[in-house]
Amino acid sequence: MFKIRTNRGEVFDTYGQSILEALQHNNVYLPVSCGGKGSCGRCKVRILEGKVTSRSYFGVTEIEKKDGYILACQSYPEGDILVEIPQKLITVSERISKVKADIVRKIFSKNVQLFQPLVKRLNLSVTPPTIEDSRADFDRLLEAIGRKLKITRKDGEQLADYLRQKRWSINVATQDDEIISFLETEEKIYALALDIGTTTVALALIDMEKGEIIDVASCYNSQIAYGDDVITRIVYAIENPKGLENLRKSIVNDINALINTLLIRHKDGEILYVVISGNTTMCHLFWGLNPKYIREEPYVPVFNHYPLWRASDGRVNLKNNVPLFTVPSVAGYVGGDIVSGVLATEIYKDEEIGLFIDIGTNGEIVVGNKDWLVTASTSAGPCFEGSGISCGMRATEGAIEAFSFDRERDTFEIKVIGEVDPIGICGSGMIDIVSELFKSGIIDQKGRLLQDSSRYVDLVEGELRFLISENCYISQADIDNIIRAKAAIYAGILTVLQEVGINENDISKVYLAGGFGEFLDVKKAIQIGMLPNISYERFVFLGNTSLTGAILCLLSRDLKNKAEEIAHKMTYLDLSRSKLFMDEYVSALFLPHTDIERFKIHSD
């Protein structure tokens, strides 16, 4: 037994396991997509102290090797070691599940008939053959099922022995008109809800019989290496001979790494269905579809409504025939993630008008009710997801998610996810910081950080920063970035409202979504002019609704059909050609806005 210490202060015992296994055993998940076979090179870590033996070094350069880098899955400690854990980790979180579980529970408790999971278990007694009855095995199976189902060649290959080993008493998992898999008696039927965001990828593991969210895992979308937003990625895909393939590999690897992590934690079932929810470009890149014409006027995608392709088509490491349903898109810039969101908010059912805002790398807006739905998209950038901000991070352990400033005593308080030392700032933390510093006069109306306004403001490396902790600060450039993002979101909302001819008072409920974690202070988001000045109690914060919508599709055939219907029904407004939007955007590049009247009531 040796001890593994990490640069983050953790200490684990290890018993002959690989470093990867030891880390996994202690819930530290590297983004391994090969399952620990040494063939993806994604578990590269650096040994800071101690000795290890390595079986192979796939993907480790000579220089890295000299620097102490090894593959965690191929290396074994030879004594106590100190490991540097890379930033790029998979986060597994039961915490996030709560908001989603509540939404899911609420929707199904209102109408229990809605619960019709896409995969079902059939418990069958098959008639064994006799001399008088020599029908084929498959004909016996269909007789027991009572209708004609398809079966793959691969399952057909197993059928004869499976029937006999189980003595003609079997369990099969079916979807629609096909057999998806044979089951062991105690084996659970799992499915995956997958949200492919431009910045973040998230996966929820669902027990299809209980209708429960079992686990959630997420990581950054590795495509970030090729560009922060959808446009730069489309350009990369088009302009490089292997561009599309690289982007595809990148996201598929992330997804396989997430699946790998969930399978380590849950070995008692088989994953037999996947619902994918993402913006139009992300879905195109995942499926390897040409995104070129999404970028060119009139912004035409190849697919809005995708056929039901399979795990093997998507190169996803599941049983080849597992169906991958892609939540349909509305247009080139309003994707399945927004359709999922509409499903989760249920605004498509209401009499009164609702507003749905999803703040990701793009900010998408939907306004409407049961009779009509209008949608638009605006490029907010990835800052609220932690990308492009000096100390930005996703809403995971170590992220500052709330901030309050005491002007009198020139001091502040922070709230960190997981109540650990802060290692970065997530979206809700950024909103709090800008709002509190603006209110306290440390940032002016133009967003300028004022030197000498606080003892925490300092000039470091040629830029003004507000220093929060040893590791965390916010810089002038960060603030500019956040203001541009909030301006785009606000201008988008205002433009849509004006285009459909309603004003803020006509909106009965505002549904907010995004990867902010559990918490977003709506009051502060209004104070910086990101959200329209509507009374707080009308706001509902729903977290990642793209993932929630995908879960709803998995658990309800009706809701899956509803998603198709919503995608068809929504009217898309193209803001890129709107003068109104440009005017609103420029006006919103102030704190809270050039027209201070608009924010009068709530800005103290």
Added chain:
Amino acid sequence: MFKIRTNRGEVFDTYGQSILEALQHNNVYLPVSCGGKGSCGRCKVRILEGKVTSRSYFGVTEIEKKDGYILACQSYPEGDILVEIPQKLITVSERISKVKADIVRKIFSKNVQLFQPLVKRLNLSVTPPTIEDSRADFDRLLEAIGRKLKITRKDGEQLADYLRQKRWSINVATQDDEIISFLETEEKIYALALDIGTTTVALALIDMEKGEIIDVASCYNSQIAYGDDVITRIVYAIENPKGLENLRKSIVNDINALINTLLIRHKDGEILYVVISGNTTMCHLFWGLNPKYIREEPYVPVFNHYPLWRASDGRVNLKNNVPLFTVPSVAGYVGGDIVSGVLATEIYKDEEIGLFIDIGTNGEIVVGNKDWLVTASTSAGPCFEGSGISCGMRATEGAIEAFSFDRERDTFEIKVIGEVDPIGICGSGMIDIVSELFKSGIIDQKGRLLQDSSRYVDLVEGELRFLISENCYISQADIDNIIRAKAAIYAGILTVLQEVGINENDISKVYLAGGFGEFLDVKKAIQIGMLPNISYERFVFLGNTSLTGAILCLLSRDLKNKAEEIAHKMTYLDLSRSKLFMDEYVSALFLPHTDIERFKIHSD
């Protein structure tokens, strides 16, 4: 330019081609399944004279190399050469097509409505996008088609560029509810009818729009290396760890080699559908399905009715999503080949009773009319297909297909397919030889070749032989083999007739099928007691009806459905438990039969 001579006397010119290409160019087809990339090792030939340069020697052993063996696809002549052409060749024949073409033409001319090919061409004008209409490409395509079709991911990947390159005016090939492929304007839609026999594999290339048979190719089933009949192959599959996989590889390689040959000859279209017809075991081995329980009482196959699997599932070298329809089986020993035969004979439509006999490695029998069909199978062995007979060969060029003997002058005449020097004897030739020699007293009633009965009878290598030419003879063992085969067929027919309670006179038509080539002398087949003593004019010889039935399925959705119906409807008689059959078999081990009365009228 060099000259290539072959051991068979051919002389070809070559212009910088590989030896494989030069042979192919002159219609000599080696069974290459890799398309000439040097990766299958199936084009091994021996250079008898002259020099060649070889790029690689995949699959050629060191000993073979010293003996002059090379890969034809990887080797280029350095001067004039003499090549030894191996026995294992693919035969391409427009000749065989005539019988089949006549049957197909006759069936469709009686009812033109029947002609509904499984793949159709759609000629489409797709609406291009505008600023007002930014729907997805696929939605535009479906609008032009007028209904919802599936599309593969792979085709989805091409869609955007294909639409734009073709300026929104396109041709697609569809089957059922899916798009199978995009087409070039002039590109033809081809399909394959595939007969997997225990001994012979045959492939017909069909123009799906014209409904014409374009070409036919055939070769031996390489599984012969693992056993002559279905039972020995099942045993091999079960008893060897890689048995099933080896058998599967073997037949798939043959099929890919046949496809390869057809594609060399026909480059003007794409193959977009395959109908497979074969006995139950052959279909199981092709699909890699466990054949174990076909051999054990009560002889249960995994599938009688197969799902519509794809080229990729079958490892067939065609576009991955090309559908492979397997003609359904009736039971473990009556397969899709017999259902195909029933389709080709049309006995399922007649008022009067018909008898269908398919003589392959198994002899299958069907009796019935539009109201009922009874079927049985008997193991005849592969001798009529040329296997297990000293100078046996398939009914291809060089085969003796007819033989007549002049007792007076102790001399004979032969007819050879292709009017070349004889290189072997095919099934119809064997029947003629045994019949003529029996009639002339050179073979006695027990099938013994009588020494000194003819100047052509000689004792060679310890066995009595009747010498026909330098290369061709028939031995005592061959005659014994043929008599066992004919006895099994006759006994099978008699047992079925007795079981259904009818006699020979109730039969209005006898349909004969098998790989005998163009010609079978029914009179002689009756004379040796292989066929029941029914007047000649009631016999119809149809050639390979398994292939014809597969063609009919390709060209008619109704007939494909009819095949399913026939397979469901037929009653299977198990001869293996029949005492009647055993008695009949033993009695038929004579020429023509122990009960000579039965053959009185026609035996001179």
